[in-house]
Structures are given as structure tokens and as C-alpha cells.
Amino acid sequence: MNALLGDLYPIPFDQIRTEDLRPTITRLLEEAEKAREALAEDDAPPTFERTILGLDRVTQQLGRAMTVVGHLEAVTSSEALREVYNDLQPKVSAFQNAIPLDPRLWAQVKAYAETDEGKALTGARKRYLEQTVRAFRRHGAELNDADKAKLQAIDDELTKRSLKYAQNVLDATNAWVVEVEEADLAGMPDRAKAAAKAAAEERGKSGYVLTLQAPSFVPALTYLERGDLRERVYVALSTRATAGEHDNRDVLARILELRQQKAKLLGYATFADMVLEERMAKTGEEAQRFVDALEARTRPAFEQETEALMAFRRELEGDDAPPLQPWDLSFYAEKLRKAQYAFDEEMLRPYFAFERVLDGVFALAHKLFGVTFEPTDEVKGWHETVRPFRLKDGDGTELATVYVDPYPRETKRGGAWMHGLLGRGRVEDDHRHVAVLVANVTPPVDGEPALLSHRDVETMFHEAGHLLHHCLSRAELPNHAGTNVAWDFVELPSQILENWCWERSSLDLFARHHETDEPIPDALLDAMRKARTFRAASGQMRQLGFASTDLKLHRSYDPEKHGDPITFARAEMARFASVGLPESYAMIASFDHLFSDPVGYAAGYYSYKWAEVLDADAFTRFAASGILDASTGRAFREQILERGDEEDPAVLFERFMGRPPSQDALLARLGLTG
Secondary structure, three states: OOOOOOOOOOOOHHHOOHHHHHHHHHHHHHHHHHHHHHHHHOOOOOOHHHHHHHHHHHHHHHHHHHHHHHHHHHHOOOHHHHHHHHHHHHHHHHHHHHHHHOHHHHHHHHHHHOOHHHHHOOHHHHHHHHHHHHHHHHOOOOOOHHHHHHHHHHHHHHHHHHHHHHHHHHHHHHHOEEEEOHHHHOOOOHHHHHHHHHHHHHOOOOOEEEEOOHHHHHHHHHHOOOHHHHHHHHHHHHOOOOOHHHOOHHHHHHHHHHHHHHHHHOOOOOHHHHHHOOOOOOOHHHHHHHHHHHHHHHHHHHHHHHHHHHHHHHHHHOOOOOOOOHHHHHHHHHHHHHHHHOOOHHHOHHHOEHHHHHHHHHHHHHHHHOOEEEEOOOOOOOOOOOEEEEEEOOOOOEEEEEEEEOOOOOOOOOOOEEEEEEOOOOOOOOOOEEEEEEOOOOOOEOOEOOEOOHHHHHHHHHHHHHHHHHHOOOOOOHHHOOOOOOOOOOOHHHHHHHHHHHOHHHHOOOOEOOOOOOEOOHHHHHHHHHHHHOOHHHHHHHHHHHHHHHHHHHHOOOHHHHOOHHHHHHHHHHOOOOOOOOOOOOHHHHOHHHHOOOOOOOOOOOHHHHHHHHHHHHHHHHHHHOOOOHHHHHHHHHHHHOOOOOOOHHHHHHHHHOOOOOOHHHHHHOOOOO
């Protein structure tokens, strides 16, 4: 049996073999090429079913299979799998990119758009026809043959370079390990020390190790008393993938060059304008205006926070205390927070056992959206720690299969994400979905459960929002389903769920001490809430710095004028930094969001803040009606989650809220309205 052929519901992960991937994808690619040729040669009158949906069917099975292969490369990476994926992905990408360049297919799409049927379309089908016509043009359908060849070469190289960038980041992350003694870890919480010891044992080393995985470097930068060791971690993190065989400097420079070449070839002034035409912001200029406006409203409080932190260090260490360095910020910020609020993030961790947090995600989804997650042993994951679930509606209808992959592995990329492996539309006979929720939380240590930070909890809820957006989709067409929406809208369903991590009624669904089963005490919850706005302006400026740097790299960066992109990016990020950045700072060499995909979040990192404006505003409706109110949850499900991209996202938001969005709720939430 070939596991990647057929329906792929459920996905038979336990039957997928690396040695089968190349012949399977090659076969699907050949079948897709035959289907494309048959469609191109079809001289029957064009219809929506034959022409528009026919185009989707050409790549459907191939695309779904490659999505699974790409997922496995991200969570079970091996030399053999990487070799196969590196070989296959450019070929599949080249085939997909070539479809809009086929003049016969473009002629059919244009001909259908001019038919009486095409002109009479309404609703989602009208929107999809318009999007299809625009997509052909955006992919070069109207270019001459020579320029089409140039475009295809650019796309092929972008695919290869982006993949190389991602793999360099993973390899550079895994390559950095520093061995330390217990005395070196003074200041670190016990559970972080235990994790460092477990990490050493996994690598066959004695003592303790620090790594560039988030569960290691975050507590190191926050708690380590030894400033020289914090500096070592910080420098390694901020120079990751800039040297040796994993050096991304030339890779990212070439990616930027290729992106701009592509935009110019397609008639856009900048890559940002090309990307944002299909998003809520519409243009790079509008996105930059949005970022600049938030920066202006944030900077006064940011400067006050920076001075307060420097003054606090002088209080602790005397007037001759050295100036703060970048690796000092988290360390002294945590001390200041404890001093101001008698609040330590670690005090919350015992209340956030991973299994209970996951149950809390499921309980909230049930209360708000009427769905149930049921564990199942009928399907298998790709690793023994992966947990599969069936997602069912209130009437028992099965909506999706969901996999949860919680812990770090050396074969798995860092970070947290949701990946929709199979998304279907109602035009298909079976529109059940498949999705994965991936985390990299600190594993259980010394008999204790995996205990999360509050930020980890927010991340779990965030990714669960993406998962529900994918799995609750009832869009008619597959390419409108789930998270296939404008990227500055896609974060609304994820970010809004983070709000429930701050409310007593929702926290009580899952936040219980792992030893006593007691809920979070009122005093601790009150301190947590008060500390929520602690250095909120600094956090916002950090995100705005990433967003502005991203936009400027894709709008105004010119290698002949500005030279090295890392130097250019460092100068821009420095405008948003509390203290000066070292000359070695090269964070964009490992900025997966921007460079690990031909497009990804490139020119779109502002989307997080854009969507944060939307989520803060939308949450005011829940706050007004009761945050566990099922009727408000039902409205959000029906008007946002289920609709996918069937309507303009601005229309969907205004229908839910009854008005356009406002920035005021976000600024109020961050305590920046005074």
C-alpha cells in the first residue's frame, strides 16, 4: 500500500516510509502534468466546475501529499528525508508555478470570466473567479515567453533558497550547545536546571547544557546571575546561522534580490506592494503607515520604561552600575517586575501542567463553539509522544482529526505552530479536515509533569485558535477554507484566544496546582493581571521593530545603496531597541518567519499587530456578553471561523462587531492610553 495515495483521511503516518516518497511524489507529479495537459486541451465550453474547479483538481492530490511530506521534514527531519524533500520540493513548486504561465489555461479562465455564467456568479464563487483571474496575472500569465521563463527560474530558485535558509537555522540551532556546571546556573529556577541536566543526559554528557531551543535560552536570559553566560547565550542566539556551513547571510541576500526581481517583473514597485495587494492593508505604504502610527503612540511610554529599568539597576548596584546591555534586559526586567508586583512568572508554572492546559483549550472550545476533542487510538502519529484526537461537533458529526506534538526533539524545528495538513470545502464529498498543533514545551522532568510558563499557555491557546479556524471551516470551496485568508486577518482567530488566559472564569477550567489541585489564588491572579502591562510598550516596540524592518527590507532596501542586508536590518531594529545592539547582531539570519518560505510573513510581519488590533477590539464583544457566553461564541464561529475567505475579511469583522475596527481597545489593554 502506498500511504500517500488516496483520500488521506486519516493520514496513515505509521505507514509512510521515506524510501516511498520519491516514487510516490514523482507519480503524483506525472499524473498532475497529465491532468493539466488534458484540461488545457479541453475544447468544451468553459464552466465553473470544469474550468475553475478543474484547475484546483489538477494539483489537489499532489499538493496534499507534499504538505504531508513537508510536515514530516519539519518534525522528523533526517538526512535521508531532507535529501528527498530537497529534491522533490523544487520540482513540485516549478510545476505549480508553471500553471498560470500556460497560455491555454489562461485563455480558458479569461473565456469563462466573459461567459454569461461567469458574469452571473455571486457570493463565494464570484469572489473565487475574481481571485483566480488576479492570481493568473500575479503569477505572470500576461508576460511574454522570455519573461515567463525568467519568472519560473526566480520561483524555482526562491523555493530552493528558502528551504536552505530553514534548514540552516535548524542545523545551527542544534549545533550550539554549551556545557556548564550547576554553579554556573545560579539564579535559574529548579525546573530549568532539571531541564538543562536532562538535556545533557540526552546528549550523553555529564553536568548541564544550555541550547538555543526556547525552553533553554528563555530562562537562561531571564534568570542567570552570570552576566557573561547570559552574554554568551545572547550572542549565540543573535548570530545564529551566520558562520560556517550553516551561514545564511548570502542566502537571505539572494532571497531579497529574487523577491524584488519578481515584483519588478510582474509590474509592482516593490515586493511589499506585490504581496499586500491581496491583504487587508493593500499596499506597503499603508502597512508602514499603520506601523508608524502605533510606534508614535507607543514611543513615549517605551522611553519611560527604558529609563525606569536603567534607574532600577542603579538602585540595585549603585550609581556606578554599568549601562544595560541587550543580554541584561530580560534579567533586570524580571527583577523589576518582582519588585513592583511581588510577582514571579515561576509562581504560576505549577498551575499550568501541560495536560491540564490542553484540556483547558478543549474545554474552552466546547463552551464557546460547541465542539469536543476525543482522544483516539485508531490513528497513529509520527512519534510516540504525538497524541491524536477526533474533533466532533455538538451533534456528533466528525469535523477533523487533530494531532498534538508537544515536546522538542533534535529532528524537529523549534517554536510552535499549527499546520493544516488537509483542508476541504463543501463541494467535496467529505469535508473533514486534518491539522496538527505543534509545540516545543519543556518536557516532564524528575517525575513532575511538563509545567508551562504563562507565555507558553498563551502560545498554546494562540495555536489552538489557528487550529479551530482550520478545522471548523465550512467554506464551500477548498481554497477558501480555514486559514486560507489574508495574512493580516489570519491571526485574529489565534490571537483572540489568548485573552482567555487572563480571565478567572476561563482559567478555572484548567489552571490547577499539579500537586494540590487548588486554583490560582486570588492574590497571585491579581498580581499576574497587574503585571500584564509591565513593560508593555517595550514589548510592542520590539514587535513593531520586526515589522518595520521587514517592510523596509521589502520596500526600500537597495543592496547597491545600503550594502549588507544584515547591517541595514540591524540599524532599523536599533531604532526600536531599549539599548544599542552589538555589531555582531544578525537576528534576520535566523528569522524563519521572513525567509523560510518563498513568501511566508515577508512584508507581512506587521500582520501580528494588525490582527492584535482586531482581536483586542473583537474581544470587547465577548467581555460585554460574558467571556464564556455560548451565543457570542456561536456568532464568532459562524461569522469568522467557518467562513474562511468567502468574503472580504473587513466585511466579516464588521458583521461580527457591527462597525469597523478601532485601535483603542489594544492600547487600553496594554495600558498605553494614559
